[in-house]
Amino acid sequence: MPSPQSPESDGTPVEGGGPDNARGRRPDEPDGLDEAVLDAVFTQSAVGLHVLDRDLRVVRVNTVAAGMRGVPQEQVVGLPASEAYAPFADGVDESVLRDVLATGRPRREVLLRGRPPGDPDREHVFSTSTFRLTDRRGRTIGVVTTAVDVTQRERAEGRLRLLHAVRERIGQSLDVLRIVQDLADVTVPGFADSAVVALTDDVLRGEDPHLSPRIVAPLLRCAATAGSDGAGVLPRVGTILLPGLFGERLPGEPTLLPTESEGRALPTVLVASFTVRGRLLGAVVFHRRPTTSQFEREDLLLAADITARTATCLENSLRFSREHIVMTALQSWPRKQPETTRNALEVSQRHRHEGHGAGSWCDVIPLSSARVALVAGRVEQSGVSAVATMSQLRTAVHTLAALDLEPHELLARLHLTTRRLAREQRELSDVEEPSAGCAIAVHDPVSGLLDIARAGNCFLAITRPDGSVEPEPVPVGSLLGADGPPFPSRTYILQPGSTVCLASRSTGASSLPVEALTRALSHPRQPTESMADALERLLGPEEVLLVARTQRLPEDHVAAWDLPADPAAVADARRLAGRCLEGWGTPADRFTVELVVSELVTNAIRYGAPPIALRLVRQPHLLTCEVEDASMTAPYLRHARESDEGGRGLYICASLTDSWGTRYTASGKTVWAAVGLPQPESDRRGG
Structure with missing residues (x-):
């Protein structure tokens, strides 16, 4: 040719x-x-x-x-x-x-x-x-x-590009509606001319899905759409979709549904379901117009990869929802202020909750002799592990506070607890080791003393009754679990009506601007609720706030006497306590109070060192008996034998009182015992 x-x-x-x-x-x-x-x-x-x-x-x-x-x-x-x-x-x-x-x-x-x-x-x-x-x-x-x-080559490359786009885009959000909308948007028009995604009501409510039915297609609710089917209007989001849209039976694997066009059956509808371990999450239907290329076998494999990715993201979203519920339960702020602290402080609490689980916490802890501890802290990590660490640290704070430790000493013990938790987490998994910031303030309504200590950069400020604000009463300390003690601390004497503000704050956080906080705190006559409302707008995500207005116990609620280091003073102490109860009209058992006072004074005279002092502190629900001496020797509870002539003093006190303990000062120690007071019937019923 x-x-x-x-x-x-x-x-x-x-x-x-x-x-x-x-x-x-x-x-x-x-x-x-x-x-x-x-x-x-x-x-x-x-x-x-x-x-x-x-x-x-x-x-x-x-x-x-x-x-x-x-x-x-x-x-x-x-x-x-x-x-x-x-x-x-x-x-x-x-x-x-x-x-x-x-x-x-x-x-x-x-x-x-x-x-x-x-x-x-x-x-x-x-x-x-x-x-x-x-x-x-x-x-x-x-x-x-x-x-x-090169049709097959180009289609194969197009499928790879689409699969890459699916993996890049789907899963960036933990919201189920956002996930399925991303699925619809990323597959139209590259994979289909239109897409309709439906989910079960269990998934939309954030609950565990049921096992997928094997008989008929279930009723699903439209969750996302994209494109146009060329024949009519796509269903609206939220409407219930009849099973016919997905065939008579919802397929376990991607399936082609042929449609009639000009007398020919064309594979232009592809249906796939979202299932994880046999549980049905939803389904998707892809539609191509007859003028577009029909679906092929390779498209079924691609649809299987897409739906598997989407199902995994939906399951992660459901798991996040459940973790969010757990975190919300563990981190449910604010909590009700204990009744036993209302004579010392008027407290308002706030929490800017956003579901990230940052592990912030605050507490109002009643201590002995009407004293109150204010605590605010934040775990530096986030998620469920951070909330779990927060719960453990919060429990440790309550336990250490019951020992009547000074704030800086309490932070030192809490630092050791944080280091132990870090070692345990490092052995169990590769998660980031926890560290935390914490601020503690202990207020004594009898003397007006405020002892404060600070680990990390948790916010701490004091407002005087004249409106002057001290935004940084102690410098920033090292984090718990990091460098360790000593932690900055200081002691103040506050007048009644002073305001103490504590707030959690992460390291390097730009929230809680000091100038704005100072302006919000410079109104000492504002109620604590109003002041907390103004400060709440300045909080960052997952931060907590405590605003406390200090008070003093009335003078007639405290009685104190100096006692000689003479065994004969025990009888005088009993008489003084009995007369004080008569003068107060306190509904306490006189015999119990006199016996407790007798045992505490006897221990101080026998094992302590002068000077010795007796003090009674009256609260609406509690009467505290204290004996102070100059010795640092700590008493301990022991069970005496039948032949022993002594050693039963603290055992008697522990049996007759609600609680007892020892706290140390620079000049000695104080042994105290708290006797519960009977309440009127209306108080017991919460009236």
Whole structure:
């Protein structure tokens, strides 16, 4: 078969040799090899060949090539390129052909999309390359274009790109509605013309899903849509979807549902469900118009990957919801102020809760002799582990506070507890070791003393009755679990009506601006609730706040006597306590109080050191008996034998009182015992 000739070519051999020599033909080369190769390429090659002359008219094509199958050669030969290849969606860019014709620079790997006449139901992608043709004298006679069907390659690459986009986008949020909306948005229009995502009511409520039914498709609620189905309006979000949308039975694996179009069944609907360990979370239906390429087997595999990713993200969201409920239960602020602290402080609490589980906490802890401890802290990490650590630290604070430790000493013990928790977590998992900030203030309503200590940069401020504010009464200390003690501490004497403010704050946090807080605190006559409302707007996420207004116990609620270190003073102490109870009219058992006072004074005279003092502190629900001496020797509870003549003093006190303990000062120790007072019937009923 002769090759196409240019009209300007006269077939004259090139000077210097015959035609065979001009082509560099070997002597042993068989005759007609060029024609045989050209014939084989045009009749047997799967690569499409399209020869155009200088006017860009089709001269010859190989009809067996992909894209031109089933098209007689005479239908395209002689036609301009723009008309011959009109079935392709993008058409033919004649400017590219003319550029190759003029410059000789080939154009390679140009993608062309369209529906060839041999397969009008599917869109194909062809990779085309164009080269200039010249005759033996170097004159331009036209261009030749090769076309290779790369539809499967392009679709495979498109599926990979879509899967990458799915993994990048779906799962960035822990909100179930956001997850399914991201699924719909990322698959339309790249994978389908429209998508409808539905979830079960259990998932929408944040509850554990039930096992997937095996008989019929369940009722699902529309959660997200995207695109247009080309036939009608997509369902609105929130509406209940009938099972027919997903077929008579909800498939366990992605399934194609054929639809009728112009008398043909076309696979244009793909249904897949979201299941995790046999539990149904929801389903999705993808729809393609008949004019779009139908779904293929590879699309089912891609849909399986997409739904598996979505189901995992939905399960993570449900797990987060459950953890959020746990964190909310563990971190339910504010708590009610204990009744036994109302004579010492008027307290208001706030918590800016956002569900992150930062592990912030605050406490109002009643101590011996009407004293009250205010505590605010924050674990530096976040999540359920941080809330669990917060609960452990909060329990440790309550336990250590019962020992009547000074604030800086309490923080030192709490630091050791934090280090122990860090070692345990390091052994069990690779989570970040916990550290925490904490501020403690202990107020004595009898003397007006305020002992404060600070670990980390938790906010701590004091407002005087005249409106002056001290925003940093102690410097920032090291974190609990980090460098350790000593922690900064200081002691103040506060007038009644002073305000103490504590707030949790993470290290390096930009929240809680000191200037704004100082302005909000500089109104000492405001009620604590109003002051807390103003300060709450300045809190950062997951921060807690305590605002406490100090009070003094009335003078007639405290009685104190100095006693000589003489055993005869025990009887005097009993009489003084009995007369004090009569004068107060306190409904306490006189015999119990006198016996407790007798035992405490006896221990101080026998085992302590002068000076010795007796003090009674009266509260609405409690009467505290205290004996102070200059010895640092701590008493301990022991069980005496039948033959022992002593050693029963503290055992008697512990049996007759609600609680007892020892606290130390710079000048000695104080042994105390608290006797509960009977309450009126209305108080016991909460009236």
